[in-house]
Amino acid sequence: MNIxxxxxxxALAVLYAGLFKAKKALLPLTLIGLVTALAFAVTAWDTNIVxxxxxxxxxxxxxxxxxxxxxxxxxxxxTQNYFSEHxxxxxxxxxxxxxxxxxxxxILSYTNMSMLFIGIEIMSVALYILAGIRKKDFASNEASLKxxxxxxxxxxxxxxxxxxxxxxxxxxxxxxxxxxxIGNHQSVSPLFYPGMILIMVGLxxxxxxxPFHFWTPDVYEGSPSxxxxxxxxxxKTAGFAAFLRLFGxxxxxxxxxxxxxxxxxxxxxxxxxxxxxxxxxNFKRMLAYSSISHAGYLLFSLVTLTGNSSSNxxxxxxxxxxxxxxxxxxxxxxxxxxxxxxxxxxxGLAKRNPFVALALTISMLSLAGIPLTAGFIGKxxxxxNVMTEYHIYLxxxxxxxxxxxxxxxxxxxxxxxxxxxxxxxxxxxxQYKLVLILSVIIxxxxxxxxxxxLNLI
Amino acid sequence: MEQLLILLIFLPxxxxxxxxxxxxxxxxxxxxxxxxxxxxGLIITAQFVPDARTQFEVNVPWIADLGIxxxxxxxxxxxxxxxxxxxxxxxxxxxxxxxxxxxxxxxFALILFMQAGLLVVFxxxxxxxFYIGWEAALIPxxxxxxxxxxxxxxKVNMKFFVYTIAGSLFMLLGIxxxxxxxxxxxxxxxxxxxxxxxxxxxxxxxxxFFIAFAIKMPVFPFHTWQPDTYTEAxxxxxxxxxxxxxxxxxxxxxxxxxxxxxxxxxxxxxxxxVLSVIGVVYASLIAFTQRNAKRLVAYSxxxxxxxxxxxxxxxxxxxxxxxxxxxxxxxINVVGLFFVLDIIFSRMKTNTIAExxxxxxxxxxLAIAFLIIVLGSVALPGTNGFVGEFLLLTxxxxxxxxxxxxxGLSVIFGAVYLFRMYQQIMLGETNTLTAGFxxxxxxxxxxxxIICVLVIALGVYPKPFLHLSEASVQQLLEQVNQKLTSVx
Numbered sequence: 001m002n003i004x005x006x007x008x009x010x011a012l013a014v015l016y017a018g019l020f021k022a023k024k025a026l027l028p029l030t031l032i033g034l035v036t037a038l039a040f041a042v043t044a045w046d047t048n049i050v051x052x053x054x055x056x057x058x059x060x061x062x063x064x065x066x067x068x069x070x071x072x073x074x075x076x077x078x079t080q081n082y083f084s085e086h087x088x089x090x091x092x093x094x095x096x097x098x099x100x101x102x103x104x105x106x107i108l109s110y111t112n113m114s115m116l117f118i119g120i121e122i123m124s125v126a127l128y129i130l131a132g133i134r135k136k137d138f139a140s141n142e143a144s145l146k147x148x149x150x151x152x153x154x155x156x157x158x159x160x161x162x163x164x165x166x167x168x169x170x171x172x173x174x175x176x177x178x179x180x181x182i183g184n185h186q187s188v189s190p191l192f193y194p195g196m197i198l199i200m201v202g203l204x205x206x207x208x209x210x211p212f213h214f215w216t217p218d219v220y221e222g223s224p225s226x227x228x229x230x231x232x233x234x235x236k237t238a239g240f241a242a243f244l245r246l247f248g249x250x251x252x253x254x255x256x257x258x259x260x261x262x263x264x265x266x267x268x269x270x271x272x273x274x275x276x277x278x279x280x281x282n283f284k285r286m287l288a289y290s291s292i293s294h295a296g297y298l299l300f301s302l303v304t305l306t307g308n309s310s311s312n313x314x315x316x317x318x319x320x321x322x323x324x325x326x327x328x329x330x331x332x333x334x335x336x337x338x339x340x341x342x343x344x345x346x347x348g349l350a351k352r353n354p355f356v357a358l359a360l361t362i363s364m365l366s367l368a369g370i371p372l373t374a375g376f377i378g379k380x381x382x383x384x385n386v387m388t389e390y391h392i393y394l395x396x397x398x399x400x401x402x403x404x405x406x407x408x409x410x411x412x413x414x415x416x417x418x419x420x421x422x423x424x425x426x427x428x429x430x431q432y433k434l435v436l437i438l439s440v441i442i443x444x445x446x447x448x449x450x451x452x453x454l455n456l457i
Numbered sequence: 458m459e460q461l462l463i464l465l466i467f468l469p470x471x472x473x474x475x476x477x478x479x480x481x482x483x484x485x486x487x488x489x490x491x492x493x494x495x496x497x498g499l500i501i502t503a504q505f506v507p508d509a510r511t512q513f514e515v516n517v518p519w520i521a522d523l524g525i526x527x528x529x530x531x532x533x534x535x536x537x538x539x540x541x542x543x544x545x546x547x548x549x550x551x552x553x554x555x556x557x558x559x560x561x562x563x564x565f566a567l568i569l570f571m572q573a574g575l576l577v578v579f580x581x582x583x584x585x586x587f588y589i590g591w592e593a594a595l596i597p598x599x600x601x602x603x604x605x606x607x608x609x610x611x612k613v614n615m616k617f618f619v620y621t622i623a624g625s626l627f628m629l630l631g632i633x634x635x636x637x638x639x640x641x642x643x644x645x646x647x648x649x650x651x652x653x654x655x656x657x658x659x660x661x662x663x664x665x666f667f668i669a670f671a672i673k674m675p676v677f678p679f680h681t682w683q684p685d686t687y688t689e690a691x692x693x694x695x696x697x698x699x700x701x702x703x704x705x706x707x708x709x710x711x712x713x714x715x716x717x718x719x720x721x722x723x724x725x726x727x728x729x730x731v732l733s734v735i736g737v738v739y740a741s742l743i744a745f746t747q748r749n750a751k752r753l754v755a756y757s758x759x760x761x762x763x764x765x766x767x768x769x770x771x772x773x774x775x776x777x778x779x780x781x782x783x784x785x786x787x788x789i790n791v792v793g794l795f796f797v798l799d800i801i802f803s804r805m806k807t808n809t810i811a812e813x814x815x816x817x818x819x820x821x822x823l824a825i826a827f828l829i830i831v832l833g834s835v836a837l838p839g840t841n842g843f844v845g846e847f848l849l850l851t852x853x854x855x856x857x858x859x860x861x862x863x864x865g866l867s868v869i870f871g872a873v874y875l876f877r878m879y880q881q882i883m884l885g886e887t888n889t890l891t892a893g894f895x896x897x898x899x900x901x902x903x904x905x906x907i908i909c910v911l912v913i914a915l916g917v918y919p920k921p922f923l924h925l926s927e928a929s930v931q932q933l934l935e936q937v938n939q940k941l942t943s944v945x
Contacts, residue, residue, distance in 0.1 A: 365596070370592060370596060371588065371589045371592040371593060372589065372592075372593060380629075380633075381523070383629075383630075383633060384523070384633055384636075384637075387630075387633050387634065387637055388637055392630075392634075395630060395633075396630065399626045399627070399629075399630060402626060403619065403622065403623050403626060406618070406619060406622055407615070407619060410615065410618065414603070414611055414615070417600070417603065417604050418603050418604060418610065418611050419611070449519075449520070450520055451519075451520050451521060451522060454520065454522045454523070455522045
């Protein structure tokens with residue numbers, strides 16, 4: 001609870017600071033708040049505090065909260081001058097991001113369906129606005145509207161599902177629902193099944209898993225890059241943890257029922273995400289599609305529910321988050337200089353910016369899953385888990401997809417190192433350097449010695 | 458003792474890091490690192506007791522939760538490949554001295570990084586570690602070839618990268634499968650050897666591993682990436698690929714494939730034998746028609762490797778020993794050949810055979826060195842090539858007389874196309890292009906002298922090297938045969 005309070009208080013404080021035109025204080029204030037929240041999260045380890053049956057700060061929630069708070073800190077470090085180019089009211093954007101974050105902490109730790117709904121709404125409403133912060137930009141407006149409509153639509157599914165489950169079990173509490181399932185294993189109410197599927201559909205919408213992914217590329221491309229970074233890393237991780245909490249815990253007794261449709265979703269997601277990413281000429285759009293395929297890999301952990309599922313997800317999510325943050329940071333730098341998102345904007349980048357190019361290379365290798373990077377360990381534990389259940393064809397399919405992934409992730413490396421281009425030198429502010437260095441270090445450390453995070457939960 | 462192995466693996470890595478930050482002095486730093494590694498390799502050889510035991514063993518938990526250990530050690534077979542790596546890397550670095558590569562620090566750092574990956578592959582006793590080394594060796598060579606390569610480098614290297622990584626992913630699948638079958642929940646090679654898999658499982662494992670290794674070597678029909686990649690790569694890249702990297706595949710077959718999936722070999726051995734022999738003949742025939750010397754040597758390399766593969770799958774002591782010795786001599790010879798072609802290319806800006814000629818007149822020293830290396834490659838008695846090929850042919854003969862008839866053709870073909878190449882490039886009249894050819898000097902001379910000495914020394918007195926691996930090979934074959942007979 002301390003975590004949420006800290007985040008919300010920080011958000012309000014930032015809003016007031018904005019009111020008094022204390023522009024210089026905004027970022028330090030936010031960072032102090034977030035670091036405090038992170039400290040609260042870390043110290044709450046192993047305490048397992050339950051808040052009135054609504055939320056539970058178990059290690060699962062804490063591990064994921066720490067990850068998303070850290071991710072948000074990195075994203076804030078990248079905001080230097082970013083929002084002020086778009087608008088005068090920077091404080092509002094900071095506040096919105098923080099509100100979204102507080103919503104995410106709720107959906108990591110809910111033990112009641114109503115909290116899941118509230119958390120998702122707090123998170124989503126803030127994101128709808130953030131997607132549209134470039135008020136005069138057509139794409140940004142389109143992204144915001146699309147995201148809003150799709151989001152509202154999927155929330156409808158979610159609510160409908162929750163209502164049906166309430167009808168079947170008479171409770172919103174995850175514990176009670178779980179007890180109901182265990183108690184009436186043979187005679188689960190017929191309302192329950194459609195409820196579960198509707199919730200699955202609603203959450204898949206939020207995660208951008210195929211075939212509910214159609215909003216993702218347009219929204220990711222249209223939104224300001226930094227917001228895209230936030231949505232595709234932090235928000236995705238949180239949404240996934242919410243999914244895992246519900247299906248991996250509460251609905252686990254009905255695994256045999258919901259696993260086949262989920263398996264179908266995984267197949268489609270991997271395939272569509274990868275194949276469409278392959279044909280993109282725009283780096284940002286490629287990242288958007290590849291994020292769909294990463295959602296597919298993450299869903300692997302639910303296909304085979306073993307004791308390791310949550311630790312696998314956190315490894316994968318961490319690998320994916322930090323690699324993506326590098327990618328988006330570089331994307332922003334390149335766009336500032338060249339004005340383009342296409343692969344050709346990266347031509348010859350390595351000549352004048354060896355460090356940035358190296359960081360982006362490591363990020364791409366990690367996203368592709370090359371050994372000695374975090375991404376490899378993430379994919380490896382996922383494959384291992386699926387193999388233990390002898391879904392060998394699924395693994396073979398995933399490996400084929402990984403292969404396609406190598407191809408399109410290499411494209412940007414090829415552009416940076418092997419192609420000739422105008423020799424631009426990027427201005428890399430200190431914060432960007434810091435974020436790049438830290439993310440690279442995390443990516444490599446997790447890749448070489450993943451024991452630090454493995455089996456944490 | 459085990460410190461030596463740690464030093465062996467991590468010295469190149471440290472060397473790579475230091476080199477990366479040195480600027481223009483990079484080549485000297487890299488050379489020093491290469492020589493230090495060579496010294497460590499020689500100390501290990503001196504302390505090595507030539508019996509079948511695994512020595513200098515290191516075994517520390519790495520990712521304990523996943524059953525992964527940093528477990529490495531050296532036996533006779535590893536030692537030969539380690540020596541090959543650590544002898545060739547300084548030679549390759551020295552061979553690159555005359556080139557003005559842009560960003561030399563990255564170039565040499567990548568070579569050393571690759572060396573570390575190769576050494577991990579050659580010493581790993583944990584399948585996961587092996588896989589990590591396998592990939593860690595690929596990434597640097599990809600960058601070396603794609604940054605400093607010729608004009609078609611991007612397309613060619615994409616093919617190379619996707620091809621090899623496709624192979625290794627299926628190997629990873631095989632490794633995970635073996636891990637899950639292993640009741641001890643680890644990746645220990647000895648535990649993998651002891652698994653009781655049925656013939657069908659072993660068949661799958663066999664192919665999962667074989668494709669990875671076959672792509673690396675490359676064995677027909679997985680070779681299509683190779684000629685283009687060799688041709689487009691910078692000279693040092695070609696030498697690394699042909700001299701050392703393809704031995705990863707050969708080593709993998711000996712160390713992992715045969716002992717783990719002998720029943721797979723039982724079912725599929727004749728298929729891969731046929732593939733290997735087809736590769737030998739096919740590559741030799743294509744080598745005949747090449748106009749570009751670099752491509753010609755690339756195809757001759759496929760032929761040689763096909764022969765090595767055939768020797769291994771013959772599954773007898775001569776074939777295996779021949780394969781191991783031939784790894785060493787092929788590595789030295791092919792690096793020599795590519796280096797000579799690089800010297801010619803850097804002066805004449807062409808490797809097209811028809812445009813050259815009469816170089817021997819203006820460059821007698823180069824002519825002699827080139828001749829010695831060609832003689833080694835065509836396996837003239839008294840050179841290193843002869844020892845390996847003789848053993849290989851003996852081994853293949855015991856397996857099947859027809860196989861040896863066809864494989865033996867490659868020796869004859871090889872002599873014909875390599876001598877023809879030599880004749881057309883070096884002998885005859887000089888033309889306007891080659892008239893001003895400068896003879897070798899400085900570092901070029903040093904490299905070629907070292908290579909020539911190795912060619913002759915290994916040919917005249919191969920015994921110490923054969924002796925190093927003999928006991929290990931014997932033990933390995935016993936192990937495989939035991940498994941095969943216990944099933945029958």
